[in-house]
Amino acid sequence: DIQMTQSPSTLSASVGDRVTITCRASQSISTWLAWYQQKPGKAPKLLIYKASTLQSGVPSRFSGSGSRTEFTLTISSLQPDDFATYYCQQYNGYPQTFGQGTKVEIK
Amino acid sequence: QVQLMESGGGVVQPGGSLRLSCATSGFTFSNYGMHWVRQAPGKGLEWVAFLQYDGSNKFPDSVKGRFAISRDNSKNTVYLQMNSLRTEDTAMYYCAKEGAQYSHGYEAFDVWGQGTMVTVSS
Numbered sequence: 621d622i623q624m625t626q627s628p629s630t631l632s633a634s635v636g637d638r639v640t641i642t643c644r645a646s647q648s649i650s651t652w653l654a655w656y657q658q659k660p661g662k663a664p665k666l667l668i669y670k671a672s673t674l675q676s677g678v679p680s681r682f683s684g685s686g687s688r689t690e691f692t693l694t695i696s697s698l699q700p701d702d703f704a705t706y707y708c709q710q711y712n713g714y715p716q717t718f719g720q721g722t723k724v725e726i727k
Numbered sequence: 728q729v730q731l732m733e734s735g736g737g738v739v740q741p742g743g744s745l746r747l748s749c750a751t752s753g754f755t756f757s758n759y760g761m762h763w764v765r766q767a768p769g770k771g772l773e774w775v776a777f778l779q780y781d782g783s784n785k786f787p788d789s790v791k792g793r794f795a796i797s798r799d800n801s802k803n804t805v806y807l808q809m810n811s812l813r814t815e816d817t818a819m820y821y822c823a824k825e826g827a828q829y830s831h832g833y834e835a836f837d838v839w840g841q842g843t844m845v846t847v848s849s
Contacts, residue, residue: 654835669835
């Protein structure tokens, strides 16, 4: 199975900060990577797919980059609505696997 | 708009069975693959089943042989039959839609339902 490792597990930041979350795959997944945002008690929401393509309706302050085994999700200017947990997911192979999550908290 | 709505969750004893349903609307259901993903309380996301638009399926080893996935295109609904349930199957179960038509399971999940809770306990 392909292991997905996110860092950090928790991130404390302030409104307006630039935030970067890293996701590493245990083997190459090309660019078959997605990022999701999840708020407490809610379903995950797709933000980015194919490593860097912004899902329709997602604010442009979110961006993704990377390929093969190293990926990043960047929020250019953190907004109050962005405090949530973020997951990466590889869909290069089965079983599809998720990172353990990164919780973005208010500093 | 595209909507997914899960139902069928509840409390079941270890070794028991449960069938979850995911009713969909707002898109051509028969053209899309569908997934089930679960989340144990306070934990991360775990993929548990995929049903391709043409009926082929995939499962992780953790549920293979115990879970089955099916669809009724006339009802725009996908099902997850869960047998031989274990305490570790306790989780919120989400259905999710693939992001492109006629995909073979290599797409991100662009729409998710709100989930249905399954508790396996004696």
